Amino acid sequence: xxxxxxxxxxxxMRSFSNLWYxxxxxxxxxxxxxxxxxxxxxxxxxxxxxxxxxxxxxxxIVRVSTNRILYISTVSGLWMLGLVMFMITSLAxxxxxxxxxxxxxxxxxxxxxxxxxxxxxxxxxLIQDQKLDGVALRMRLTRHRFWVQLIGMLSILVTAMFGxxxxxxxxxxx
Numbered sequence: 001x002x003x004x005x006x007x008x009x010x011x012x013m014r015s016f017s018n019l020w021y022x023x024x025x026x027x028x029x030x031x032x033x034x035x036x037x038x039x040x041x042x043x044x045x046x047x048x049x050x051x052x053x054x055x056x057x058x059x060x061i062v063r064v065s066t067n068r069i070l071y072i073s074t075v076s077g078l079w080m081l082g083l084v085m086f087m088i089t090s091l092a093x094x095x096x097x098x099x100x101x102x103x104x105x106x107x108x109x110x111x112x113x114x115x116x117x118x119x120x121x122x123x124x125x126l127i128q129d130q131k132l133d134g135v136a137l138r139m140r141l142t143r144h145r146f147w148v149q150l151i152g153m154l155s156i157l158v159t160a161m162f163g164x165x166x167x168x169x170x171x172x173x174x
Contacts (some may be wrong), residue, residue, distance in 0.1 A: 014107030016163035025159060028109065029152035034059070036145045037120045037127075038065035044141050059133050062141070066124040073121055084114055100165060108162065112155035116148055 047058040095103035123144045
């Protein structure tokens, strides 16, 4: 029966004491800060360093990405907003009213991502409305990345503090 205990320990539903949850949190925020509205950050840095063709490539991929984001928000934005808000509200109620730990953990992953999604939509609109290119485009993408990283750091801090509280309170009860 030791293999069953090992698997049970590996796939533990107590999220905040599970290593996989923390790995997923780190990978999530690492990838979110690397990709700025669907554009890899190294392209922004390369365009800043070399300009020329690198800047043209950056502007092309930003145009494609912003058009995609704005098209999706136009076609299904209200439905997506309603579905995401329903999911976030359900997770918040399950997690913090009924005190279901897996719902708390998923809420602490999803809620900040919703903020990043709204920020990305706003940035895409600004880029398209102001027809940004060159230095102004790179500055806007860098500013967006800064705010995503700030949201990520605050999210990790809140999640870590809440996770430690959960682990200590469950440890004190058990």
